[in-house]
Amino acid sequence: MPRRKRGVVLTAEGLKKFQEVKHEFEFQNNFGKRFTLEELSQRVNLDAITIRKVLNCTKGVDKRTLESLFLGFHIDLCESYYSVPDCNRRQDLREAVCVSAFHGRRQELNILDKWLSNDCSRLVTIIGIGGVGKTCLSSKLAELMQDKFDCIIWRSLRDAPSIDTLLISLIQFLSEEKETEIELPEKTSDKISLLIDYFRDLRCLVVFDNVDTVLRGGSRAGQYLSGYEEYGELFERVGELDHQSCLLLTTREKPKEVAFLEGETLPVRTLRLGGLNETEGKEILKSKGLKGSENEFSTLIKLYTGNALALKIVATTIKDLFNGHISKFLQQETTVFGEIRDLLEQQFERLSDLEKDLMYWLAINQEPVTLYELRKDLVTSVLQLNLLETLESLERRSLMEQNIVGFTLQPVVIEYVTSIRCQIPIAPLYSSREILVSTTKG
Numbered sequence: 001m002p003r004r005k006r007g008v009v010l011t012a013e014g015l016k017k018f019q020e021v022k023h024e025f026e027f028q029n030n031f032g033k034r035f036t037l038e039e040l041s042q043r044v045n046l047d048a049i050t051i052r053k054v055l056n057c058t059k060g061v062d063k064r065t066l067e068s069l070f071l072g073f074h075i076d077l078c079e080s081y082y083s084v085p086d087c088n089r090r091q092d093l094r095e096a097v098c099v100s101a102f103h104g105r106r107q108e109l110n111i112l113d114k115w116l117s118n119d120c121s122r123l124v125t126i127i128g129i130g131g132v133g134k135t136c137l138s139s140k141l142a143e144l145m146q147d148k149f150d151c152i153i154w155r156s157l158r159d160a161p162s163i164d165t166l167l168i169s170l171i172q173f174l175s176e177e178k179e180t181e182i183e184l185p186e187k188t189s190d191k192i193s194l195l196i197d198y199f200r201d202l203r204c205l206v207v208f209d210n211v212d213t214v215l216r217g218g219s220r221a222g223q224y225l226s227g228y229e230e231y232g233e234l235f236e237r238v239g240e241l242d243h244q245s246c247l248l249l250t251t252r253e254k255p256k257e258v259a260f261l262e263g264e265t266l267p268v269r270t271l272r273l274g275g276l277n278e279t280e281g282k283e284i285l286k287s288k289g290l291k292g293s294e295n296e297f298s299t300l301i302k303l304y305t306g307n308a309l310a311l312k313i314v315a316t317t318i319k320d321l322f323n324g325h326i327s328k329f330l331q332q333e334t335t336v337f338g339e340i341r342d343l344l345e346q347q348f349e350r351l352s353d354l355e356k357d358l359m360y361w362l363a364i365n366q367e368p369v370t371l372y373e374l375r376k377d378l379v380t381s382v383l384q385l386n387l388l389e390t391l392e393s394l395e396r397r398s399l400m401e402q403n404i405v406g407f408t409l410q411p412v413v414i415e416y417v418t419s420i421r422c423q424i425p426i427a428p429l430y431s432s433r434e435i436l437v438s439t440t441k442g
């Protein structure tokens with residue numbers, strides 16, 4: 001179990017001792033002039049922000065930090081020179097969604113609990129296709145983690161806040177409004193350093209929801225919108241540096257730093273969120289008042305791969321148009337309509353032309369297809385040359401799935417892609433296999 005650590009602060013006695021010895025040093029080594037923060041920083045081997053924080057005596061710092069500071073002036077750190085600050089648990093979940101009608105996800109919650117509580121993961125990403133339930137799951141997790149963290153903060157990135165705005169709001173909350181905006185360092189990377197200082201002193205859980213909003217469409221997955229690149233620096237430093245907090249991201253697309261740093265035994269982890277299972281999906285459909293046999297419920301859930309939002313949308317339609325009868329909806333053999341189409345379109349439109357080409361090819365195949373088969377069948381040389389990176393990019397955008405047989409798409413995605421085939425600006429990529437597949441599958 002991680003040690004609950006709130007850091008230590010200088011006591012009045014500790015501060016007095018430090019100031020006295022510092023004056024002596026200034027008198028002997030600096031012509032009586034006060035050391036600047038930079039000079040202090042060089043002498044004690046700590047950055048200026050940390051020194052300022054220590055001498056403010058309000059926020060806890062690592063005990064080793066105090067030891068370095070005192071060592072720089074040849075002072076032994078006695079126990080009476082520091083104490084544990086009085087820090088109550090705090091949380092800011094105003095932007096989190098309400099999870100009163102939450103179903104299932106026990107297995108996913110157990111995994112996340114283990115990563116956060118036992119494995120001390122520093123950067124955790126929940127990735128999945130739109131509507132699958134990332135926001136809902138992370139809200140539930142934040143609720144369950146209340147006793148395990150000193151601070152819990154939830155921020156939605158839906159309106160694409162600048163990183164500085166976000167960092168300022170986090171630092172102000174963590175400092176209990178003691179750090180004012182004017183006093184904060186100007187450079188983004190210094191603000192990130194300050195945030196990580198807080199991440200060392202306090203055990204914080206910070207959730208960034210909808211991270212895909214600051215990522216760029218069109219190019220390869222995981223790149224940032226212009227002006228938002230420093231989010232990458234934040235993710236990288238939170239993932240790499242030593243601290244006791246966790247930054248949890250929810251996103252449809254994986255940021256590139258996460259892809260580079262993640263690993264099953266590393267402090268950077270990714271949970272690929274699939275749909276709800278049959279029992280969980282049935283609970284949502286039944287709560288909407290749908291009627292049908294067990295088989296019909298199961299068919300409907302499989303058609304939408306347990307996507308929570310799609311199930312909610314389709315349930316409303318079945319209620320409105322088919323008097324709640326699942327069988328009547330299934331008879332008309334259309335799964336992509338209205339808001340479900342909008343949801344898929346939002347994600348499809350972010351793809352590069354090569355990714356769209358590949359999506360079309362995967363849709364044509366319908367069944368999982370291996371890399372070997374794909375390579376053999378693609379006749380456009382551009383796509384053939386870029387096949388690996390295009391596949392990897394699609395995989396990072398949650399639109400494509402991979403199982404033991406090969407690469408494939410969800411049934412609704414297949415229907416969507418096939419339905420917009422004529423709008424895709426692709427070079428001819430027909431091959432004998434495509435003709436064969438489309439003929440045999442009608």
Ligand SMILES: Nc1ncnc2c1ncn2[C@@H]1O[C@H](COP(=O)(O)OP(=O)(O)OP(=O)(O)O)[C@@H](O)[C@H]1O
Pocket residue numbers: 101102103104105128129130131132133134135136137210250251252284308309312
């Ligand atoms: N476990 C669940 N139990 C009940 N409802 C759920 C569950 N998971 C998701 N939902 C519902 O499904 C809808 C979509 O969920 P959510 O917003 O969490 O998806 P998302 O993956 O975050 O989507 P997006 O990529 O658009 O942000 C919401 O209305 C939510 O309340």
Ligand SMILES: [Mg+2]
Pocket residue numbers: 134135136209210250
């Ligand atoms: Mg969401």
